Amino acid sequence: MNATLATPLTAADRCDRCGAKAYVRARLHAGGELLFCAHHGREHIPALKGLAEIEDQSDQLHDETPASAPVDER
Numbered sequence: 001m002n003a004t005l006a007t008p009l010t011a012a013d014r015c016d017r018c019g020a021k022a023y024v025r026a027r028l029h030a031g032g033e034l035l036f037c038a039h040h041g042r043e044h045i046p047a048l049k050g051l052a053e054i055e056d057q058s059d060q061l062h063d064e065t066p067a068s069a070p071v072d073e074r
Helices: 038-048 058-063
Strands: 024-028 033-036 052-056
Touching: 024 038, 033 038, 038 052, 038 058
Parallel strands: none
Antiparallel strands: 024 033, 024 052
């Protein structure tokens, strides 16, 4: 992948399938791009392997803490 084209996905980038936060970008060789959440990325990436450059940032899921995570006050 050409690193100059890679831009991090942000919270504003949404899955084209369900609207959840996007973690996977598929830049189509024919032009355009598709964005997927981690779930839909795993579902659709195999079919897109030869048709697109895939940028998978789903490893960020392990680094994120939900904003509504309960606070342990023990």
